Amino acid sequence: xxxxxxxxxxxxxxxxxxxxxxxxxxxxxxxxxxxxxxxxxxxxxxxxxxxxxxxxxxxxxxxxxxxxxxxxxxxxxxxxxxxxxxxxxxxxxxxxxxxxxxxxxxxxxxxxxxxxxxxxxxxxxxxxxxxxxxxxxxxxxxxxxxxxxxxxxxxxxxxxxxxxxxxxxxxxxxxxxxxxxxxxxxxxxxxxxxxxxxxxxxxxxxxxxxxxxxxxxxxxxxxxxxxxxxxxxxxxxxxxxxxxxxxxxxxxxxxxxxxxxxxxxxxxxxxxxxxxxxxxxxxxxxxxxxxxxxxxxxxxxxxxxxxxxxxxxxxxxxxxxxxxxxxxxxxxxxxxxxxxxxxxxxxxxxxxxxxxxxxxxxxxxxxxxxxxxxxxxxxxxxx
Amino acid sequence: xxxxxxxxxxxxxxxxxxxxxxxxxxxxxxxxxxxxxxxxxxxxxxxxxxxxxxxxxxxxxxxxxxxxxxxxxxxxxxxxxxxxxxxxxxxxxxxxxxxxxxxxxxxxxxxxxxxxxxxxxxxxxxxxxxxxxxxxxxxxxxxxxxxxxxxxxxxxxxxxxxxxxxxxxxxxxxxxxxxxxxxxxxxxxxxxxxxxxxxxxxxxxxxxxxxxxxxxxxxxxxxxxxxxxxxxxxxxxxxxxxxxxxxxxxxxxxxxxxxxxxxxxxx
Numbered sequence: 144x145x146x147x148x149x150x151x152x153x154x155x156x157x158x159x160x161x162x163x164x165x166x167x168x169x170x171x172x173x174x175x176x177x178x179x180x181x182x183x184x185x186x187x188x189x190x191x192x193x194x195x196x197x198x199x200x201x202x203x204x205x206x207x208x209x210x211x212x213x214x215x216x217x218x219x220x221x222x223x224x225x226x227x228x229x230x231x232x233x234x235x236x237x238x239x240x241x242x243x244x245x246x247x248x249x250x251x252x253x254x255x256x257x258x259x260x261x262x263x264x265x266x267x268x269x270x271x272x273x274x275x276x277x278x279x280x281x282x283x284x285x286x287x288x289x290x291x292x293x294x295x296x297x298x299x300x301x302x303x304x305x306x307x308x309x310x311x312x313x314x315x316x317x318x319x320x321x322x323x324x325x326x327x328x329x330x331x332x333x334x335x336x337x338x339x340x341x342x343x344x345x346x347x348x349x350x351x352x353x354x355x356x357x358x359x360x361x362x363x364x365x366x367x368x369x370x371x372x373x374x375x376x377x378x379x380x381x382x383x384x385x386x387x388x389x390x391x392x393x394x395x396x397x398x399x400x401x402x403x404x405x406x407x408x409x410x411x412x413x414x415x416x417x418x419x420x421x422x423x424x425x426x427x428x429x430x431x432x433x434x435x436x437x438x439x440x441x442x443x444x445x446x447x448x449x450x451x452x453x454x455x456x457x458x459x460x461x462x463x464x465x466x467x468x469x470x471x472x473x474x475x476x477x478x479x480x481x482x483x484x485x486x487x488x489x490x491x492x493x494x495x496x497x498x499x500x501x502x503x504x505x506x507x508x509x510x511x512x513x514x515x516x517x518x519x520x521x522x523x524x525x526x
Numbered sequence: 527x528x529x530x531x532x533x534x535x536x537x538x539x540x541x542x543x544x545x546x547x548x549x550x551x552x553x554x555x556x557x558x559x560x561x562x563x564x565x566x567x568x569x570x571x572x573x574x575x576x577x578x579x580x581x582x583x584x585x586x587x588x589x590x591x592x593x594x595x596x597x598x599x600x601x602x603x604x605x606x607x608x609x610x611x612x613x614x615x616x617x618x619x620x621x622x623x624x625x626x627x628x629x630x631x632x633x634x635x636x637x638x639x640x641x642x643x644x645x646x647x648x649x650x651x652x653x654x655x656x657x658x659x660x661x662x663x664x665x666x667x668x669x670x671x672x673x674x675x676x677x678x679x680x681x682x683x684x685x686x687x688x689x690x691x692x693x694x695x696x697x698x699x700x701x702x703x704x705x706x707x708x709x710x711x712x713x714x715x716x717x718x719x720x721x722x723x724x725x726x727x728x729x730x731x732x733x734x735x736x737x738x739x740x741x742x743x744x745x746x747x748x749x750x751x752x753x754x755x756x757x758x759x760x761x762x763x764x765x766x767x768x769x770x771x772x773x774x775x776x777x778x779x780x781x782x783x784x785x786x787x788x789x790x791x792x793x
Binding site: 219220221223230231235238240269360414461463467 | 582618619620621622623624625626630631634635636637638640641747
């Protein structure tokens with residue numbers, strides 16, 4: 144089996160990551176300061192929950208997953224393990240500051256990246272049905288205008304017309320030329336478009352525009368910003384390349400393991416940046432779908448359905464794995480190929496919103512996810 | 527006998543009609559089922575089939591890609607308040623508590639430490655020195671062409687240092703001079719955990735910038751080297767505080783540093 148021989152540095156170079164901050168409490172707009180902060184790590188490509196959190200207590204796991212399950216996983220209890228890439232996360236589990244929801248996902252079964260990513264950000268009833276995102280709608284309900292730390296506004300944060308943009312680029316060394324260029328471009332745009340360019344021009348020369356680009360540093364920067372009085376209450380970090388159709392690897396040195404390590408570093412970055420604000424924070428991962436239960440012919444996995452969600456933060460006070468385990472036998476799989484999703488991940492998102500922004504579950508279910516019957520799983524996570 | 531002749535066809539009829547009725551919707555397209563769902567009171571077997579297939583319906587059409595949610599008909603998004611009596615709770619979820627052995631737990635807890643966390647228990651820290659204020663400079667030592675290292679003539683960082691008991695901190699005006707993130711003075715204020723030992727050594731951990739970053743370049747995170755009793759260090763003479771001191775710091779193969787302290791005065 145061929146191996147990818149990337150150094151860590153090379154790997155980080157090709158691993159895309161973007162940061163978005165949102166939810167600035169503004170005087171006159173925000174009624175009460177929400178009880179905490181919420182951060183989302185979007186894992187694009189379809190994270191393999193069966194490798195990240197192997198259910199070794201299921202007798203079918205090793206039969207169907209030979210070559211993809213690490214030997215040195217950490218035993219969490221008599222049924223679930225944790226991938227060795229999650230060094231920091233395992234420490235948080237030991238400190239009762241991290242949990243896992245398994246066999247879960249957004250209610251999407253057609254296995255398309257574009258549709259799945261749209262649904263996990265939009266939180267609607269079907270792909271492309273919403274022009275705003277579930278986090279943006281939550282911030283709007285909490286009366287918290289957004290701020291996106293990027294040139295584009297990701298769908299997940301859209302939901303309020305009071306959003307603001309900021310791109311972390313340092314262009315001070317050539318400010319005259321670039322500022323003139325931006326001014327010229329802005330002249331050819333509408334009033335609204337022009338104002339965006341002017342904001343970029345102005346904010347790109349600010350001191351806090353100096354931000355390293357690796358994911359862990361972005362998380363630390365986000366955590367630090369969120370820890371400040373009057374700072375943003377929400378952030379989103381996007382990590383790509385989880386689409387491991389071939390050479391997925393099993394351990395921490397494999398392709399998937401390196402990506403999980405990146406997630407671990409992001410969580411560690413948040414922890415460091417948040418400082419004391421960690422105590423009221425919640426971080427959760429999202430992915431558009433899981434992977435097939437069986438290994439394919441190229442030592443990878445195909446697009447699937449159910450996966451696992453990682454939760455971390457001081458808002459969690461008891462570490463646990465939360466699941467309605469469906470089983471891995473062929474007749475227990477979704478369409479005889481995927482891990483079944485038995486917990487609607489929107490319920491998990493709703494619980495995190497309820498905890499961090501102090502909104503009522505029924506309101507979140509109705510106005511954010513348009514599903515009044517959405518079950519409340521808050522007590523499973525936070526009690 | 528007459529009763530038996532009636533009962534037999536009746537049982538046969540029930541046996542045949544039952545399964546036939548249960549499967550007659552199998553060939554129905556999703557949209558056809560959703561068309562029925564537009565009725566104010568859709569037939570129970572249609573609702574059951576929609577739920578069984580896990581499809582969602584909106585405006586009489588099956589919603590593409592939406593798996594089963596409890597919401598089958600379209601939702602009125604204009605509603606401003608929740609009109610539900612109580613939240614539903616999924617009662618079939620199991621909590622698998624995390625349980626580590628004491629040895630594993632101890633090992634794991636050590637993983638969640640701050641970059642400046644340092645165990646000072648292996649050092650005898652000073653506790654009877656008067657408060658001091660000194661000047662400091664940090665120089666780079668390059669080992670690329672010399673095993674002993676070449677000390678560069680410029681200051682990577684400079685300013686004042688305050689010693690109170692065993693605690694060592696940098697003064698407000700102190701700064702790194704290598705650009706990038708080092709211009710943020712909080713690194714010398716918040717990312718330093720160093721202390722003075724009885725024999726005048728400075729030990730602990732601190733943020734340390736190894737590279738110069740020019741404007742427009744991608745910034746670099748600091749490293750967090752351990753300051754320990756280096757064999758080439760010259761500790762602070764607590765009996766003659768006017769003497770200068772220097773503390774060698776091992777950082778990377780190609781370069782290290784020296785923290786030089788001078789002009790100490792009691793405050």
